[in-house]
Amino acid sequence: MKKIHINCDLGEGAAFDAQLMPFLSACNIACGGHAGDEESIRRTIALAIANNVEVGAHPSYPDRENFGRKSLEISAEDLKASIKSQVKLLQKIAGERGVKLTHVKPHGSLYNDAAKEEKIAQLVLDSLSDIEGDFSLYAPFGSVISRLAKGKFKVVFEAFADRNYTQDLQLVSRANPEAVLHEKEAVFRHIFSMYSEGKIKAINDEEIYIKADTFCLHSDTKNSVEILKFLDLKLQENNIKIAKL
Structure with a gap:
């Protein structure tokens, strides 16, 4: 049976x-950054352990008001400190x-900005380089950050199962x-x-x-559970199993 890797942003409320x-x-x-606290992190990690699911960090612009979905005017020093603090x-x-972190995936506008802007991408990479650990980086195919990360981090190319593309x-x-x-279809x-x-x-x-290499489904979509169960069923019908990298 073939394998497919599916990830989801969790602990967001x-x-x-x-x-x-x-x-x-x-x-x-x-x-x-955009959501979550120590209590939600502990709860989500416990769920991951119980289900043998890989654990990654999902840092964001420090902007809970906009759920990290707007680019934030912030100094490079402050943003770097925030990313490091969140992941640590x-x-x-x-x-x-x-549990060891298997990966880091920036969230929302930080993810999108790092995919297009060299300055933000380099800042994210510099922040992660200061953190000990053997973790990979989730990034879009063809993105600026994936190019700059070459030779520094293992890059896992990510696509979105529930988002349209230009x-x-x-x-x-x-x-x-x-x-x-x-x-779901x-x-x-x-x-x-x-x-x-x-x-x-x-x-x-x-x-x-x-x-x-991995496909993301958003947890805050109203019918996300229905979609994921349907995906699991249809993938198995095509001899594909949801599994780890």
């Missing part, structure tokens, strides 16, 4: 973490349970009502095309090449 966890390969845990907090709590492989803005895929077609053919149909219907 959504109601479905416990229901999603059994179907995941990895979870990216909010660590205080999660690393410390995970270590108390005997023809230049950027995520469609959430301001667009078609940014997020909600129908559409999500399956989306992810299966990327996984099996390395192709994705952009929002303008253009087919483009994409490389992905």
Whole structure:
């Protein structure tokens, strides 16, 4: 049976973490920037341990008001300190349970900015370089940060199962009502095309090449549990098992 790696952003205050966890390969845990605190981190790590799911840090711009989904005017020094603080907090709590971080995945606008802007990408990489540990970096294929990380971090290319893309492989803005895929059949077609053919149909219907080692499903989508259960079923029908890297 073939394998596919599926990750999910958890510990963000959504109601479905416990229901999603059994179907995941990895979870990216909010660590205080856009959401999350020590209590939610401990709770999410416990769920990950119980379900044998990989644990990663999900640092963000320190902007809980906007859930980290807006670019933030912040000094390089302050942003670097925030990223380090967030990842180290999660690393410390995970270590108390005997769990090592497998990866780091920036959240929201920090993720998008680092994918396009060399200054932000380098700042993120510098922040992570100051943290001890053997963890990989989740990043979009063809992104600035994935290029700059070469030789410094193991890069795991990530694509989104429930987000539409533009023809230049950027995520469609959430301001667009078609940014997020909600129908489970559409999500399956989306992810299966990327996984099996390395192709994705952009929002303008253009087919483009994409490389992905892991696929993200957002936990705050209202029907995320239904979508993930459907994905698990349809993938198994195609002789594909959700598993770890």
